[in-house]
Amino acid sequence: MKVPVSKPHVGAAEIANVNKALAESAISGVYGEFLGQFEREFAAFCETEHAVSCSNGTTALHLAMVASGIKAGDEVLVSTLTNMASFFAVLYIGAKPVPVDIDLQTLTMDPADLERKITPQSRGIMVVHLFGHPTDMDPVNALAKKHGLKVFEDCAEAHGALYKGRKVGGLSDASGFSFFANKVLSTGEGGMVTTNDPKIAENARSLRALAFGTTNKFMHVDIGFNYRMTNLQAAVGCGQMQAxxxxxxxxxxxxxxxxxxxxxxxxxxxxxxxxxxxxxxxxxxxxxxxxxxxxxxxxxxxxxxxxxxxxxxxxxxxxxxxxxxxxxxxxxxxxxxxxxxxxxxxxxxxxxxxxxxxxxxxxxxxxxxxxxxxx
Ligand SMILES: Cc1ncc(COP(=O)(O)O)c(C=O)c1O
Missing domain, CATH: 3.90.1150.10 (Aspartate Aminotransferase, domain 1)
Incomplete structure (x- = not known):
């Protein structure tokens, strides 16, 4: 018998949706009904006001932080035990990642070590809900409030996890999800930023699509990224939401x-x-x-x-x-x-x-x- 460590679930809805998108030639990251639908359904699933789709979990974390105003030279405190994508996202900004030790039970960020590692240069905290278990958010958010820091959740492994009855992805300023093939919900490759802050959502929407101008499209308003999810991936995502x-x-x-x-x-x-x-x-x-x-x-x-x-x-x-x-x-x-x-x-x-x-x-x-x- 051969048992793989993980194999994605692809159901009939995913196949029907992708075929529909293909038949409509709606294959890009710019148009197609599934993009908006997936974002709306995912926001409802996470109980957040906004969800902004993007190309993968790493770009979701990068977008979440840039859209929240994290800049080169800022310190971001990150739970050390994670996929290094959490740290790479900080380094892409030119910010300085500071590793925070874990609690040995949950393997997520230890608030006592977090407090020790906060400095005057600290601007953000990134918790990681590792292996699907949420971080103990109350002490983290209390420290963030005390020191004026933004909080980000790396939810790549934790779609649908609950902290004190509330969904992860809505317990901080902004969060990043991954839809890689081995994740709890998958689109093959894909990501999502969730937030309750309309300004962060607007920034993320603009930055993920090259920060095109609003009056004159090609008068760009910022240094944007092409981090778009395609409608084909969103078609898979809408199927996953049903299940x-x-x-x-x-x-x-x-x-x-x-x-x-x-x-x-x-x-x-x-x-x-x-x-x-x-x-x-x-x-x-x-x-x-x-x-x-x-x-x-x-x-x-x-x-x-x-x-x-x-x-x-x-x-x-x-x-x-x-x-x-x-x-x-x-x-x-x-x-x-x-x-x-x-x-x-x-x-x-x-x-x-x-x-x-x-x-x-x-x-x-x-x-x-x-x-x-x-x-
Ligand atoms: C904790 C964590 N953060 C970030 C990522 C990056 O996600 P992606 O592979 O979609 O870029 C992953 C998984 O791959 C992950 O497990």
């Missing part, structure tokens, strides 16, 4: 299955959390090995690969990235908590179309692998 709740329920059911079947391994590894104030969407079923098994991570992943089960190692934090250490932007001991999980984690197959037989196979073989490697 959004089921896709999230499915991921939660997959995690529930693993939680139950793997419960006997808790001496060897830590299962993904769900805090009592949170509803996580389990983007990926991400496990952290306990200390005695950390040196065995590669052996575990290789044994599973030999059985046809694909896994992927967890992220390497900013403070351990050689390119940034070599540039003097960070040093390894900037974030000691993140270092504890940096080489200790990996995730199991979590795609929404995984079958019950595949799930059973993964659980049974995983238990055997861990017991064999643990000795």
């Amino acid at each position: 959004a709740d089921q896709l999230i329920d499915r991921r939660r059911a997959i995690a529930g299955h693993y939680n139950t079947t793997l419960a006997g391994l808790s001496d060897h590894l830590i299962m993904p959390p769900e805090m009592d104030w949170a509803k996580t969407v389990y983007w990926m079923y991400h496990l952290v090995l306990r200390d005695h098994l950390i040196p065995k991570r590669t052996a575990i992943m290789q044994d599973l690969a030999a059985k046809g089960i694909e896994t992927r190692e967890g992220f390497i934090p900013f403070n351990l990235q050689e390119i940034f250490i070599n540039q003097g932007l960070t040093k390894p001991d900037d974030c000691p908590n993140a270092n504890k999980v940096a080489y200790a984690s990996f995730y199991l197959p979590t795609g929404p179309d995984i079958s019950q037989a595949e799930l059973d196979y993964v659980s049974e073989e995983f238990i055997k692998t861990v017991r064999m490697v643990a000795g």
Whole structure:
């Protein structure tokens, strides 16, 4: 049996929508009914006033910050354990990313370390709702208010997650989502900025499409970007919106299955959390090995690969990235908590179309692998 770590769900609605867009020649990022529809539906889903589509999650984060006034030289405090896209987006602006350590339970930003790292140059904070679990936003927003900082949410992995009953993507000044093929909702490639601030939305709309002039189109009003999503991607997105709740329920059911079947391994590894104030969407079923098994991570992943089960190692934090250490932007001991999980984690197959037989196979073989490697 071969079980991929993730495979996107493409339903009948996605296929019908794309065929409709193709038949209408509505294939660009400028016109086509699905672009506006996807933005309206996604804003409603996130319970935000505005949603601005764009080309991917990285450009969504970049747009969100530029549209909010983050400038070269500003410091932006970013949760260190993430896909480096969160940090790249800050660096594209010429701003300075400052890594903030994680809380060891949720693996999201630790507010105590955030407070320690705020300086007079700080202008923004970017939290990352990692692996679908929301960040504890109240202390972050309180610190932002106290110091006059903008807050951004990286929601690339957390479509539909709830913090104290409220959807992520509307808990800050502006947020960025990804619709890459392995995400909770997908358009293949794609992104979205969500915000409740009309000015940020207007700026993002202008900047994502070359900042064309309003009176004379080719008298540009700013240095814009071409970060447009195409109507074909939006057609897929509208199909995904119809199934959004089921896709999230499915991921939660997959995690529930693993939680139950793997419960006997808790001496060897830590299962993904769900805090009592949170509803996580389990983007990926991400496990952290306990200390005695950390040196065995590669052996575990290789044994599973030999059985046809694909896994992927967890992220390497900013403070351990050689390119940034070599540039003097960070040093390894900037974030000691993140270092504890940096080489200790990996995730199991979590795609929404995984079958019950595949799930059973993964659980049974995983238990055997861990017991064999643990000795
Ligand atoms: C936390 C996080 N931020 C940003 C991104 C970037 O999104 P994209 O690949 O759509 O550019 C990703 C995923 O790829 C991610 O997981």
